[in-house]
Amino acid sequence: xxxxxxxxxxxxxxxxxxxxxTTVLLLVIGTPLAWWLARSQAWWKEAVATVVALPLVxxxxxxGFYMLVLLGPNGPGGWxxxxxxxxxxxxxxxxxxxxxxxxxxxxxxxxxxxxxxxxGTRPLEVAATLRASPLDTFWTVALPLARPGLFTGAVxxxxxxxxxxxxxxxxxxxxxxxxxxxxVAIFDYVETGRWTEAHIVAGGMLxxxxxxxxxxxxxxxxxxxxxx
Amino acid sequence: MTGASGxxxxxxxxxxxxxLDVDFEAPASGVTALFGASGSGKTTVLRCIAGxxxxxxxxxxxxxVWQDExxxxxxxxxxxxxxxxxxxxFPHLSVRDNLMFGRRRAAIAPGRPEIRFDEVVSxxxxxxxxxxxxxxxxxxxxxxxxxxxxxxxQPALLLMDEPLSALDRPTKDxxxxxxxxxxxxxxxxxxxxxxxxAEVERLADRVVLLERGRVLGAGPLAAxxxxxxxxxxxxxxxxxxxxxxxxxxxxxxxxxxxxxxxxRLVVPAPAAAAGEHRRIRIEAGDxxxxxEAPKASSITNILPARILERLEGDKGxxxxxxxxxEDGTGARLLARLTLWxxxxxxxxxxxxxxAQVKGVALVPGRAEA
Numbered sequence: 001x002x003x004x005x006x007x008x009x010x011x012x013x014x015x016x017x018x019x020x021x022t023t024v025l026l027l028v029i030g031t032p033l034a035w036w037l038a039r040s041q042a043w044w045k046e047a048v049a050t051v052v053a054l055p056l057v058x059x060x061x062x063x064g065f066y067m068l069v070l071l072g073p074n075g076p077g078g079w080x081x082x083x084x085x086x087x088x089x090x091x092x093x094x095x096x097x098x099x100x101x102x103x104x105x106x107x108x109x110x111x112x113x114x115x116x117x118x119x120g121t122r123p124l125e126v127a128a129t130l131r132a133s134p135l136d137t138f139w140t141v142a143l144p145l146a147r148p149g150l151f152t153g154a155v156x157x158x159x160x161x162x163x164x165x166x167x168x169x170x171x172x173x174x175x176x177x178x179x180x181x182x183x184v185a186i187f188d189y190v191e192t193g194r195w196t197e198a199h200i201v202a203g204g205m206l207x208x209x210x211x212x213x214x215x216x217x218x219x220x221x222x223x224x225x226x227x228x
Numbered sequence: 229m230t231g232a233s234g235x236x237x238x239x240x241x242x243x244x245x246x247x248l249d250v251d252f253e254a255p256a257s258g259v260t261a262l263f264g265a266s267g268s269g270k271t272t273v274l275r276c277i278a279g280x281x282x283x284x285x286x287x288x289x290x291x292x293v294w295q296d297e298x299x300x301x302x303x304x305x306x307x308x309x310x311x312x313x314x315x316x317x318f319p320h321l322s323v324r325d326n327l328m329f330g331r332r333r334a335a336i337a338p339g340r341p342e343i344r345f346d347e348v349v350s351x352x353x354x355x356x357x358x359x360x361x362x363x364x365x366x367x368x369x370x371x372x373x374x375x376x377x378x379x380x381x382q383p384a385l386l387l388m389d390e391p392l393s394a395l396d397r398p399t400k401d402x403x404x405x406x407x408x409x410x411x412x413x414x415x416x417x418x419x420x421x422x423x424x425x426a427e428v429e430r431l432a433d434r435v436v437l438l439e440r441g442r443v444l445g446a447g448p449l450a451a452x453x454x455x456x457x458x459x460x461x462x463x464x465x466x467x468x469x470x471x472x473x474x475x476x477x478x479x480x481x482x483x484x485x486x487x488x489x490x491x492r493l494v495v496p497a498p499a500a501a502a503g504e505h506r507r508i509r510i511e512a513g514d515x516x517x518x519x520e521a522p523k524a525s526s527i528t529n530i531l532p533a534r535i536l537e538r539l540e541g542d543k544g545x546x547x548x549x550x551x552x553x554e555d556g557t558g559a560r561l562l563a564r565l566t567l568w569x570x571x572x573x574x575x576x577x578x579x580x581x582x583a584q585v586k587g588v589a590l591v592p593g594r595a596e597a
Binding site: 123126129130131134136 | 279302304308318320329
C-alpha cells in the first residue's frame with residue numbers, strides 16, 4: 001500500500017492543480033461573460049450562450065477531438081506553443097487547462113448568469129442614482145449580490161473539472177505528472193486489473209462529489225438567508 | 229416662466245405602447261407634484277429626468293443642461309436623489325452603509341450647504357436602525373432609510389416616485405410627517421410623482437397635471453385646483469387649498485381665527501403662534517351659497533365672495549369657482565351646488581354672494597413657508 005500512496009499522490013496533486021487553475025480562469029473569464037449574457041440586448045447573445053452550453057450535451061470525445069486539432073502542431077495552439085519554443089499544446093498541462101476551461105464553462109457561467117439576472121435592473125439603477133459609475137456598480141453592487149451564484153459556479157466548475165475524463169484522454173493522454181489525473185488513473189487501474197486500487201480511488205471520488213454537493217447546497221442556503 | 233433658474237423639462241417619444249409628449253417648467257424650490265392617473269407617464273418623466281430612460285428632449289436645472297440634442301449626461305453624473313416606489317435598499321449592506329453609499333461618492337455642489345449625516349438621521353428618525361440589516365426593517369423604516377440615502381447623495385434635485393404607494397395607510401401616516409419636515413428643513417427642490425390627491429394637497433406647492441402622456445396644466449396648487457379648464461375641479465373630492473395666517477385664539481370655545489386672502493375663518497384648533505402660516509383645505513361639497521346673510525345659522529364661517537365661473541357638473545350639479553372678498557379678488561374657493569339651487573337663487577357669474585363653509589380642514593403638519 002506504501003507504493004500505491006506514492007503512486008496516487010501525483011494524480012491527486014495534478015487533479016487538484018488542474019481544477020484550481022481552471023476554476024480561477026473560469027471565474028475571471030466567465031464572470032464578465034455571464035454579466036454580458038444577463039444584461040445584453042444583442043440578438044445574437046443566445047447563440048453565444050448556446051456555444052457555452054455545448055459541452056453539456058456533446059460527447060467529451062467530440063470536444064476533445066476538436067481541442068486536439070486546435071491545440072496540435074498545425075492549429076493555433078501549435079503556433080502559441082511556438083512562442084516559447086514548444087511544438088504543440090496537446091499532451092501538456094497547459095493544453096489540459098485550455099480544454100478544461102471550455103469543458104467546465106457552462107457549469108460556471110450558468111449559475112453566475114442566473115444570479116445576475118435574478119436581482120434585475122433595480123439595484124443597478126439605484127446605484128447609478130447614487131453616483132456610482134457602471135464599473136463601480138459592477139464591483140460594489142452586482143458582484144456582492146451575485147455571491148451565491150459565484151460560489152455555486154466556482155464549486156461546480158472545480159468539481160466538474162475533477163471529474164473530467166474524456167477530454168483529458170483525447171488531448172492529454174496518460175503522461176504521469178503532466179496529464180495523468182485521477183479519472184485517468186482509475187481507467188488505468190481497471191485496464192491493468194488492479195481492482196483494489198480502482199476501488200479506493202473511485203470510492204474516494206464518490207465521497208468527494210457527495211461532500212461537495214452537500215456542502216454547496218448548505219452554504220448556498222445560508223448565503224441566501226443572509227440576503228446576499 | 230422661470231427661465232434658466234428653474235427646472236425646464238421637455239420629452240417626447242414612444243414608451244411601451246403610448247406616446248409621451250411633455251413640456252413643463254417649475255421653479256427650483258419647493259415641492260412640485262407630477263399628478264395623474266396610472267399610465268399617464270409620470271414615472272417615465274421622472275426616469276427621463278434621472279437619465280434612467282432616454283427619450284428625445286431637453287432637460288436643464290438652474291441653467292445646467294443635463295440633456296439636449298447633443299448632450300446626455302449619464303445618471304451617475306446627475307446631482308439627483310431618487311426615491312423609488314419600493315425602498316430598494318441594498319441587501320448586502322447594513323443600514324449605515326446604505327446611507328453612506330451615495331454620500332461617499334457625492335460631491336458637495338458649490339454654494340449648497342452639505343446635507344449632513346446626523347441631520348438626516350435625526351430628521352428621519354432612523355438612528356436606532358443604523359446598525360441593523362436591511363432585512364430586519366419594516367416597510368416604513370425601509371422607505372425612510374431610502375429617503376435618507378437619496379438625501380445624503382447631496383442632490384440638487386430630489387425625485388420621488390410615489391414613495392408611499394407601496395405602503396399601507398398607517399405606514400403612510402408614519403412617513404408623511406417626515407416628508408413634511410424635510411420640506412421645511414432643507415431648501416431642496418422636489419419633484420414628487422403621485423396619483424393620490426390627498427398626498428399632493430399635503431405636500432405640494434405646485435402641480436403638473438399629466439394625462440395620457442401630455443401635460444394638461446401646471447402651476448401653483450391652488451390655481452390648478454380651481455382652474456375651470458382643468459379636470460381637478462370636477463373630481464368628487466374637488467377642493468381648494470388656501471394659505472392661512474393664524475390669528476387670535478378663543479380659549480373658551482377652542483376656536484382659532486385664520487386669515488386668508490379676502491376673508492377670515494374660525495376653526496376648532498389649538499392656539500398657534502400669531503402670524504404662523506398654515507395650509508387649509510376646503511372641499512367643494514362643504515361650501516354652499518346664499519344671496520343674503522342667514523338670520524341664524526350653525527355655520528360659523530360665512531364669507532363674502534364673488535362668482536367667477538360656473539361649470540356643469542354631473543347629475544344636475546353645478547360647480548362654482550368663487551373669489552373671496554367683496555370684489556372677488558381674494559383666494560379661490562370651489563362650491564358644488566345643485567342646478568336647482570343655482571336657478572332658484574338666480575345666481576349668475578359676476579354676482580356677489582355669501583359662501584357658507586361647513587368644513588375647514590387644517591392640512592396636518594404643513595406649515596407654509
